[in-house]
Amino acid sequence: MSEEIKSNDSTQNTESRANFANNESSSNYTNQDETSTVKNSTNNNLLKITVIAIAVATFLAGFTLANNLNDSEAEITREDIRVLEEKIENLKAPTASPQPAQAAQPTQPEIFKISLDDDPVKGDPNAPITIVEFSDFQCPFCSRFVVQTLGELEKNYIDTGKVKLVYRDLPLDNLHSNARAAHIAAECADEQGKFWEYHDILFENQGQWSRLATGELDNSLVKYSQELGLDISSFETCLISDEIANEVNKDALEARSYGASGTPTFFIGTEKDGFTKLVGAQPYSSFKQVIDSQLG
Numbered sequence: 001m002s003e004e005i006k007s008n009d010s011t012q013n014t015e016s017r018a019n020f021a022n023n024e025s026s027s028n029y030t031n032q033d034e035t036s037t038v039k040n041s042t043n044n045n046l047l048k049i050t051v052i053a054i055a056v057a058t059f060l061a062g063f064t065l066a067n068n069l070n071d072s073e074a075e076i077t078r079e080d081i082r083v084l085e086e087k088i089e090n091l092k093a094p095t096a097s098p099q100p101a102q103a104a105q106p107t108q109p110e111i112f113k114i115s116l117d118d119d120p121v122k123g124d125p126n127a128p129i130t131i132v133e134f135s136d137f138q139c140p141f142c143s144r145f146v147v148q149t150l151g152e153l154e155k156n157y158i159d160t161g162k163v164k165l166v167y168r169d170l171p172l173d174n175l176h177s178n179a180r181a182a183h184i185a186a187e188c189a190d191e192q193g194k195f196w197e198y199h200d201i202l203f204e205n206q207g208q209w210s211r212l213a214t215g216e217l218d219n220s221l222v223k224y225s226q227e228l229g230l231d232i233s234s235f236e237t238c239l240i241s242d243e244i245a246n247e248v249n250k251d252a253l254e255a256r257s258y259g260a261s262g263t264p265t266f267f268i269g270t271e272k273d274g275f276t277k278l279v280g281a282q283p284y285s286s287f288k289q290v291i292d293s294q295l296g
Contacts, residue, residue, distance in 0.1 A: 111274035112258055114267045116166050119251065120195040122154075123164035129157075129294055130270060131287075132166045134255040136263040137183060137202045138176035138210045141281040145264050146203045152284040157291060167199065169251035170263050178210050178217050181239075183248045185221040188238035192230050201227065269294060 114132050131153075135142045150165075157163035169187070171179035182202055189198035201224045202209070209220045218239070225235045238244055255265065262279065268290045269275035276290055 109276045111269075112267055112277060114258060114269075114271075114275045115254060116271065117168065117251065117254070119169075120167045120190050120199075121164050122167070122196055123158040124161045125164060127158075127161055127164040128270070129163045129268065129291055130166060130275075131163060132168060132267040132275065134168050134170040134251070134258075134260045134263060134265045136170055136172050136176055136179050137186065137199075138179040138206065139172065139263045140206075142264045143203050143206050144281040146200075149282070149284045149287065153287060156288075162295060163291060167195070168255065169248045170255045170260060170265070171248065171252065172263060176210070178212065180248065181214075181217055181221065182209065184239060184244050185225070185235075187244045187247055188235050188241075189225060189228065189230060191238055191244075192234065194228050194230060197228050198224060 116130065116132065135145075153163065153165070158165060169183045171183050173180055186195060186198050186202060189195050205220075205224070209217055212220060221239070222232065222236060226232060255261075258265075258267070259277070260279075264279075264281060266278040266282075266287075267275035268278060268287070273294075276294075278286060278290060
């Protein structure tokens with residue numbers, strides 16, 4: 001009987017100790033969870049401090065290691081401290097947000113004030129839009145404009161009364177030795193009302209007369225006037241006229257004052273609102289775009 005009671009008491013004591021241990025263990029787990037929750041809630045500032053501390057420790061450790069490896073004495077200089085402080089500040093500085101790039105502003109074309117002078121006009125003199133062409137009869141790019149583009153401009157704009165074309169002289173003497181004589185001859189043809197016809201003959205035969213010596217060139221220029229039925233005596237007198245030579249010089253000087261140094265150079269617009277410059281043997285589409293924008 002007594003042995004049975006002791007056994008029960010022993011069993012009860014053992015169970016009590018086990019329950020206490022379990023409760024204590026459970027309490028420990030609860031405390032660990034709470035601690036973990038607190039640690040996980042650490043803010044970004046503590047993380048930054050940790051990074052800074054690691055950076056400082058790494059720098060000092062590296063410096064100490066360098067001293068141990070070298071027998072010579074070394075000291076931390078003010079420059080070392082300054083560099084370290086800059087690194088720490090960089091770690092603390094917030095990252096700037098990228099700013100969107102500003103859209104490029106479209107550039108406005110330069111507007112020129114151009115004189116039409118009294119030069120030859122193709123089309124209706126009262127047409128709303130004017131194309132002023134500075135050209136060289138010996139220039140291959142000017143010939144390309146005549147062959148590839150002028151016909152389309154005539155059909156769609158000049159013949160319909162929307163545009164007139166003014167031809168002005170710009171012989172490039174340093175490149176084309178026969179150009180000036182051809183321009184004088186064309187001005188003489190204009191004196192007899194045949195400028196555009198002479199213009200066409202010169203470009204059609206550019207490959208022939210452009211390579212001739214002076215005497216042969218003069219003969220060819222006179223021959224072209226004969227083909228057009230011009231008065232030969234008046235034409236030949238005109239070829240040596242100072243007035244005509246000065247007219248060609250005047251056009252060339254004015255062209256350079258407008259910034260036209262090469263041929264062909266075109267100015268498209270009106271005397272009232274100004275002109276937009278177009279340089280080179282541009283395709284028809286380039287002329288169309290400028291003309292249509294001005295016609296509205």
